[in-house]
Amino acid sequence: MSQTNTSLLDQVVQWSQETCRQRLKSVLPELTISSFPGNIFALMSVWIFLDSLNALHHKSESWDDHIRILRIITDMFLPHIHLSELEDECFSKILPKAVTMFDSMMKEIMDQVGELSSQNTELCALLRSILQAMVQIIDALSSCVRHIGTFEETPDLDFIRSLPTCILKVLKETFHHCKExxxxxxxxxSLVADLLQGLFKEAYSLQKGLLELLDRTxxxxxxxxxxxxxxxxxxHSLLDICSIISDLDIALHANTWKFLIKQSLKxxxxxxEHLHHKEISNSLCDNLLASFNSCLELAEQMKHAGLQEATQSPEYKLFQKTAKMCRFFANTLVHYLKEFKYFLTKFCSCFHRLYLQIICKFPPSLCAPTLPLAQSEELKAAALIPMDALLLQLLPLRPFAEVILQKDLCLSPEHELPHCLLLVNVLGxxxxxxxxxxxxxxxxxxxxxxxxxxxxxxxxxxSFRRCNTERQVPVLLPGVMMKGQAQVNVSLHQHICVQLCANVAALPPAYFPVLECCFVDALLQADTQTALLATDVWCFTARYGTAELCLHHVVLIAQLVKACTAECYQSFHLGLLLKRMVFLMTPIHQMELVTRFPPSEVENLPLWRRVLPRALSNDARHSVETDIIGLTQKAVNDWQSGGYKLGQVNKVVRTTSFINH
Known part of the structure; x- marks a missing residue:
């Protein structure tokens, strides 16, 4: 620094506040130029020819001079600058230079730290002095923030344009250095731990002040x-900082996210239309999963150590803090999705995957860890319950439905049951x-x-058909609460059946044709348990609906039974349904069924072979038995008149099968 500048600084530090106010317009421009002199590049060329340690000494002395100027400006002249003049008169001129100086200090530390040791006391002292200088820069920036806070009027962004961006750059560098x-x-x-702790503390305070300031704008x-x-x-700068501080400080991380979302909504x-929605939503999902998995690990560690009931233990308190962060990220994701859902449609597969990853860690999933009851309940409140709210926001999105309802959805085995339960939740x-x-x-x-x-x-x-392992174990789920009865666990079949029946009971009539097609599709596939599930729900539909609807369904099933000319699983499934459905028909409609499919005709016998006589009313049973007995008598007579040929035995057996029920 020139002798003239040094002399000026020596004078200025002796001035009163009133003198600083009076000399502001004449001295401040000279100080802002001096804060990063034009001959800095000449100085750098000199440093090149010095050995590393001497060069570092010269740099350190130069930085000290610049910081001295910066502190004089912020402490003595800044209080006298009007809010509307801050940017043009001060911030735009000194803050970018301060950031450049901060970056050069950080680079110097990275260049020299490899030689650091307890024996190299001179280098250790120099690096410590650089860290102290960085703390002073952050403190000077904090002074700027505090000064703006003294104004009662709301600061216009144009009046402080350089301040937030410069501070955020310094914060990002600082937090990253502390993290690494x-x-x-x-x-x-250990040689610099105390200074790093102080650096982090100052940066923490600076960010807190900056966010409060931005909240006023x-x-x-x-x-x-x-x-x-x-x-x-x-x-976006705050988002970058969030990715850095996630492992540094829980409160700082949460508060930064809160402010980021608040500003996005404000x-x-x-x-x-300009936000990086993909990065924001992915980061929320990643943080949610990270905190959720940390909770699982902590809960298992507490279980193995026998600390699940030690509510005052450090492990339990850490679990509670982590669970709180898990709940925070889950609720924040739901809130963000609610407000920006139509900008997030491209990422529905990510939300689907997140849902499955959370659900699979809870019972009845076979890969769910066994956790202590208290920790399990806390995790349910933190992660499982918000998933229902997340699903509610996703329901109107066509891309989400397209992901969930894919024909050939490829899932890992542990995600088959969670996906099935997701579909059940959609129903609800x-x-x-x-x-x-x-x-x-x-x-x-x-x-x-x-x-x-x-x-x-x-x-x-x-999806139910693909949960083969879970059906075989079987997994158990909470049943429906019945008045006056204790809640019991039920099979996956019963759980889905109850939910499907409840849904069908409220289904608008326009969707019954689709429902019927889905019933038929489930009956005609090979898995018998899936066919039984469809049969149960179809029988409920017939019983819950009108008698005419029941007749319509029975006629449809009867036609399908007749169409199955060979004994196969489709015929077995359809016959099982028909056998149960006939019980639900009115006597009049049973007689109509007899009229439509006369038992006296041989081609209708496969149908009546599936019907239990006790399912029929007296009139219908009498009519069916009379027709079949007549047909049987004719078959026996034909067999007798034909000389009791062995080849005719099957015909006789087929016609008598209904009588043998």
């Missing part, structure tokens, strides 16, 4: 494109949805140009 300190200092951390709805771009940059109409939430959402889920894809999408019922039957 163990790697950077590689066993020599305001952008009008008619803000310029440049102002909007600036705010978007601030939000200026939603202005910034929503559809009753409160508008017509367009019902159509989206119930009907499946309608046109060839659409992405192929199964009807929800078909997807659920398919």
């Amino acid at each position: 300190s163990e790697v950077v200092y590689c066993g020599r951390l 305001h952008l009008d709805s008619n803000a310029s494109e440049e102002e909007v771009s600036y705010m978007v940059t601030v939000i 200026y939603q109409s202005l910034v929503e 939430q559809l009753s409160s949805q508008p017509e367009e959402v019902l159509k989206l889920w119930y009907t499946g894809s309608q046109f060839s140009e659409e992405t192929l999408r199964l009807p929800l019922y078909q997807a659920l039957f398919t």
